[in-house]
Amino acid sequence: MTDNWEFSHNKATDAVWTPGLREIFEYRDLGFKDSSKGDYVAHIGKANGKEMTDEVQHWHVHDCTFQFVMVLNGWAEFEYEGIGVRRIEKGDCINQRPGIAHREVGCSKDFEVLEIVAPADFATRMVDAPAAAAAE
Numbered sequence: 001m002t003d004n005w006e007f008s009h010n011k012a013t014d015a016v017w018t019p020g021l022r023e024i025f026e027y028r029d030l031g032f033k034d035s036s037k038g039d040y041v042a043h044i045g046k047a048n049g050k051e052m053t054d055e056v057q058h059w060h061v062h063d064c065t066f067q068f069v070m071v072l073n074g075w076a077e078f079e080y081e082g083i084g085v086r087r088i089e090k091g092d093c094i095n096q097r098p099g100i101a102h103r104e105v106g107c108s109k110d111f112e113v114l115e116i117v118a119p120a121d122f123a124t125r126m127v128d129a130p131a132a133a134a135a136e
Contacts, residue, residue: 008035017046021124024048033120041120044072046112059103059129064122067096069115074108081130101127 008031020027025045032042075089081101088094096102 002036002039004037005039006035006037008032020045024051032116036120038120040066040116040118041122042114042116044112044114046072047074047107047109049109057104059101059127059133060124061099061101061127062096062117062122062124063099064117064119065098066118067094067098067115068117069094069096069113072112072114074111076107076111076113077105078102079105079133081133101130 010029010031015028017026017028020043024047026048028044030042030044032040069088070093071088071090073090075087077085077087079085079102083100085105086094
C-alpha cells in the first residue's frame, strides 16, 4: 500500500493559503494527498475573520476511515453524537472515529487546526440531529 508513496517536504516559508472546505477558513495543503497517492490528506485550516453560518455548524458525518484533529491555536466547540459538547483548545488532539455525527457549536477568531484524514477524497454528508441531541 505505501510502496508507491513519495517523500514530501512542505516548507512553512513557502506556505500557500487558499479557500477550501469552509468559507470562514483559509487552508494550507501539506502535500500528503499527492505524496500518499490519495491515501491521506493533511491540511491546516485557520479562521479568516469571516463570520457566517456554514454546513459544519449543522449535523454531518465524514465518510472516512481516519480523522486526526490537533488544535494549533485558539479553541472550538463541537457536539458529538453520544458524547455531547467538547471544547478543544490549543494543543488538544482528537481521533474522531469514522462516521460519528457531529457539528461545530463555535470557534474562536484565532482558531487554527491541523487535520489528517483518510482517504484524501472523503465525502461529507449532512444528517439529521441524533435523537438525544434533538430532544435537548
